[in-house]
Amino acid sequence: MAVSTGKKKRRYSRPKRTLDPQITFDYKDTQLLRRFVTEHGKIVPRRISGASAQQQRALTVAVKRARTMAILSYGQGSDAR
Structure with missing residues (x-):
């Protein structure tokens, strides 16, 4: 049986990137779409990308x-090809 050392590894978490909730995705705005x-x-x-579920679907x-x-x-x- 393996002996436990007592130390647990912590997971590193990055700060969440969020998108501006006011952004609306339009198929004609290629400059915005190319970012994603x-x-x-x-x-x-x-x-x-940091988009919400609703924003990701619209994107x-x-x-x-x-x-x-x-x-x-x-x-x-x-x-x-």
């Missing part, structure tokens, strides 16, 4: 609409 899309075209997750819808209308690219154009 990686260089490979993936939508940034909530834990990184996802806006990015997908912009992609469908060819306002925002699906990813890097040069690496696509």
